[in-house]
Amino acid sequence: xxxxxxxxxxxxxxxxxxxxxxxxxxxxxxxxxxxxxxxxxxxxxxxxxxxxxxxxxxxxxxxxxxxxxxxxxxxxxxxxxxxxxxxxxxxxxxxxxxxxxxxxxxxxxxxxxxxxxxxxxxxxxxxxxxxxxxxxxxxxxxxxxxxxxxxxxxxxxxxxxxxxxxxxxxxxxxxxxxxxxxxxxxxxxxxxxxxxxxxxxxxxxxxxxxxxxxxxxxxxxxxxxxxxxxxxxxxxxxxxxxxxxxxxxxxxxxxxxxxxxxxxxxxxxxxxxxxxxxxxxxxxxxxxxxxxxxxxxxxx
Amino acid sequence: xxxxxxxxxxxxxxxxxxxxxxxxxxxxxxxxxxxxxxxxxxxxxxxxxxxxxxxxxxxxxxxxxxxxxxxxxxxxxxxxxxxxxxxxxxxxxxxxxxxxxxxxxxxxxxxxxxxxxxxxxxxxxxxxxxxxxxxxxxxxxxxxxxxxxxxxxxxxxxxxxxxxxxxxxxxxxxxxxxxxxxxxxxxxxxxxxxxxxxxxxxxxxxxxxxxxxxxxxxxxxxxxxxxxxxxxxxxxxxxxxxxxxxxxxxxxxxxxxxxxxxxxxxxxxxxxxxxxxxxxxxxxxxxxxxxxxxxxxxxxxxxxx
Numbered sequence: 388x389x390x391x392x393x394x395x396x397x398x399x400x401x402x403x404x405x406x407x408x409x410x411x412x413x414x415x416x417x418x419x420x421x422x423x424x425x426x427x428x429x430x431x432x433x434x435x436x437x438x439x440x441x442x443x444x445x446x447x448x449x450x451x452x453x454x455x456x457x458x459x460x461x462x463x464x465x466x467x468x469x470x471x472x473x474x475x476x477x478x479x480x481x482x483x484x485x486x487x488x489x490x491x492x493x494x495x496x497x498x499x500x501x502x503x504x505x506x507x508x509x510x511x512x513x514x515x516x517x518x519x520x521x522x523x524x525x526x527x528x529x530x531x532x533x534x535x536x537x538x539x540x541x542x543x544x545x546x547x548x549x550x551x552x553x554x555x556x557x558x559x560x561x562x563x564x565x566x567x568x569x570x571x572x573x574x575x576x577x578x579x580x581x582x583x584x585x586x587x588x589x590x591x592x593x594x595x596x597x598x599x600x601x602x603x604x605x606x607x608x609x610x611x612x613x614x615x616x617x618x619x620x621x622x623x624x625x626x627x628x629x630x631x632x633x634x635x636x637x638x639x640x641x642x643x644x645x646x647x648x649x650x651x652x653x654x655x656x657x658x659x660x661x662x663x664x665x666x667x668x669x670x671x672x673x674x675x676x677x678x679x680x681x682x683x684x685x686x687x
Numbered sequence: 688x689x690x691x692x693x694x695x696x697x698x699x700x701x702x703x704x705x706x707x708x709x710x711x712x713x714x715x716x717x718x719x720x721x722x723x724x725x726x727x728x729x730x731x732x733x734x735x736x737x738x739x740x741x742x743x744x745x746x747x748x749x750x751x752x753x754x755x756x757x758x759x760x761x762x763x764x765x766x767x768x769x770x771x772x773x774x775x776x777x778x779x780x781x782x783x784x785x786x787x788x789x790x791x792x793x794x795x796x797x798x799x800x801x802x803x804x805x806x807x808x809x810x811x812x813x814x815x816x817x818x819x820x821x822x823x824x825x826x827x828x829x830x831x832x833x834x835x836x837x838x839x840x841x842x843x844x845x846x847x848x849x850x851x852x853x854x855x856x857x858x859x860x861x862x863x864x865x866x867x868x869x870x871x872x873x874x875x876x877x878x879x880x881x882x883x884x885x886x887x888x889x890x891x892x893x894x895x896x897x898x899x900x901x902x903x904x905x906x907x908x909x910x911x912x913x914x915x916x917x918x919x920x921x922x923x924x925x926x927x928x929x930x931x932x933x934x935x936x937x938x939x940x941x942x943x944x945x946x947x948x949x950x951x952x953x954x955x956x957x958x959x960x961x962x963x964x965x966x967x968x969x970x971x972x973x974x975x976x977x978x979x980x981x982x983x984x985x986x987x988x989x990x991x992x
Binding site: 523 | 701702703705709823829839843937949953967968972
């Protein structure tokens with residue numbers, strides 16, 4: 388037994404850490420990534436198991452128990468975070484709100500990611516006219532005031548969860564296009580792309596199996612940034628009363644509803660805003676961390 | 688330089704026309720403006736009459752051309768709600784929004800640039816960590832929530848500042864902080880990265896070697912070069928901020944163009960919304976154009992691309 392363990396450690400000394408070990412070290416040595424990942428995992432867990440975790444129905448109103456204070460301000464454990472102006476359990480609404488935010492972030496980032504990546508990679512790979520058109524479209528999109536256009540379109544189409552998701556998805560592709568275009572331009576001239584072309588690989592094949600894997604780390608970073616962006620925008624739209632409509636438990640909407648009682652019950656504004664802040668912070672930290680960990684220049 | 692400016696100007700004009708077309712189409716597709724104008728109780732004939740009166744029954748492209756030519760002459764039509772010319776309505780409100788934008792970007796620059804420089808001089812020091820923390824928190828902070836917290840703290844609990852309105856300079860303090868903090872992280876990061884880059888360059892080492900004083904190295908040699916991209920980012924941020932002021936203006940009840948936009952959307956006042964989208968994009972287009980020209984002037988290498 389002792390023999391094999393010494394050979395193992397000898398082997399370890401000779402070969403050095405495996406790529407997997409190195410990656411693990413980088414990931415667990417990065418505080419931001421670790422913090423962001425753990426917080427995001429917890430919130431994701433809460434969102435998925437919301438029906439099991441929520442103590443009450445988030446929509447159930449009760450006139451008898453309106454505006455109860457949270458437990459740390461003298462309330463009881465029946466409603467740990469108190470109740471709102473319609474007597475709905477605040478904790479349950481908060482828990483279901485995680486679903487709304489995460490769903491909007493994920494789906495909007497997916498839609499805008501597909502649009503922006505297709506445009507950016509096409510512009511970077513083909514160059515010339517394609518690049519001109521895409522660059523122009525990016526300029527046009529950037530010139531449109533996002534909040535204003537999103538507000539106007541959502542107001543016209545009616546504020547449902549689906550409408551907000553699609554509108555944000557169709558508006559937020561600019562950063563994907565910019566970053567993917569630049570990354571593709573960098574990778575396009577590499578030897579392995581030329582080699583793939585030389586052995587007769589088709590254009591889709593070159594893009595999918597040579598270009599995409601090598602720009603994937605930048606893509607993941609933009610995904611996290613745009614998820615955070617979409618979540619913040621949805622909250623702002625709902626706060627302004629022109630996003631997700633009541634009685635959906637959206638955190639932005641909860642802040643807006645709590646605003647009227649801000650003088651006497653500041654916790655109704657503080658709690659949903661703080662959770663929103665925490666979620667966006669976690670996603671951003673994870674994005675920053677992933678960039679640090681996956682960037683080739685940091686692999687030492 | 689002149690060819691660069693002309694090329695860039697041509698692009699700006701083209702972008703402006705495309706944006707105007709898209710924003711017109713978006714709201715045109717939105718549904719029947721005549722029905723919205725007539726109100727919920729109107730009969731079919733009423734709606735038809737209104738449709739004829741305002742010319743909503745004509746093909747879209749003709750309506751767009753009409754609207755565009757009037758807009759080019761400064762006539763954006765009449766607001767459905769106020770029954771006043773949209774142009775004068777917006778012009779009246781722009782002062783507040785511009786003041787807020789200028790204050791906001793000044794606040795962002797005055798906090799971000801010194802912090803970024805200090806962070807770059809001593810990487811991983813306490814200052815660097817504080818700067819990083821502020822920028823990470825700023826990016827995750829929902830601005831409407833931040834604004835409400837400031838109101839609770841400084842207007843209600845402490846009573847130092849007025850919670851809403853725009854009648855005195857004190858009214859602009861909290862909105863400036865909220866709007867400025869929104870733009871600050873990006874500027875801070877760019878200043879820090881630029882300074883770090885410049886400080887490790889050969890000409891800084893030369894300046895050090897010949898014994899130039901540290902302050903002179905930092906500000907005359909390093910910051911001058913590191914600040915170039917920051918200038919253009921600040922101009923772009925300014926364009927974004929004017930569009931983003933809608934949230935801040937609604938929290939602090941500042942009756943600027945952003946507040947007007949919010950009200951008009953809620954009231955279905957399409958001509959005002961259309962004009963505001965165009966005005967805000969024009970701001971962005973003008974600011975990015977100025978930024979590019981400024982950049983090309985400061986850094987001749989930019990002129991070729």
